[in-house]
Amino acid sequence: MPTVHDGEIVAMVTAVGTVGYGAAARQTVLSLLDHTGFPVVVGCDEVTEALVPRSQRVRIDEVRAGTGARAEPFLAKFATWQAALAHPGAKVFLHLDADAVPATSPVGFCALCGAPEPGSSQRARRDSNPQPSDP
Numbered sequence: 001m002p003t004v005h006d007g008e009i010v011a012m013v014t015a016v017g018t019v020g021y022g023a024a025a026r027q028t029v030l031s032l033l034d035h036t037g038f039p040v041v042v043g044c045d046e047v048t049e050a051l052v053p054r055s056q057r058v059r060i061d062e063v064r065a066g067t068g069a070r071a072e073p074f075l076a077k078f079a080t081w082q083a084a085l086a087h088p089g090a091k092v093f094l095h096l097d098a099d100a101v102p103a104t105s106p107v108g109f110c111a112l113c114g115a116p117e118p119g120s121s122q123r124a125r126r127d128s129n130p131q132p133s134d135p
Contacts, residue, residue, distance in 0.1 A: 014043035022048030025098035043080030
């Protein structure tokens with residue numbers, strides 16, 4: 001099975017409308033930066049932009065506020081897709097909801113890339129030698 005390398009995957013997160021989505025997107029983007037080598041395209045607006053982490057791997061794509069229609073946050077995802085599709089060399093697009101926070105485990109990312117799970121040899125040793133649990 002062919003594997004996909006970090007440079008061929010672009011992650012996308014869209015956070016518009018409320019500070020809550022901006023805060024959630026911040027955690028998701030920080031997790032992506034911590035656990036992957038993926039470039040990250042973040043669609044945001046004037047409400048959420050200040051919460052987006054700054055990094056050489058993060059591209060901020062400002063989504064313009066429109067009519068305030070209920071579907072506007074959903075439609076903003078298409079603007080983020082458009083920005084991500086312009087990323088050179090990308091073959092796989094990983095679109096995460098702002099509140100998807102893959103905060104503690106890069107296992108899914110590793111499976112996608114075909115890479116060994118970080119710490120898998122340590123985990124195997126620990127699992128084969130279980131410690132008594134606390135009462």
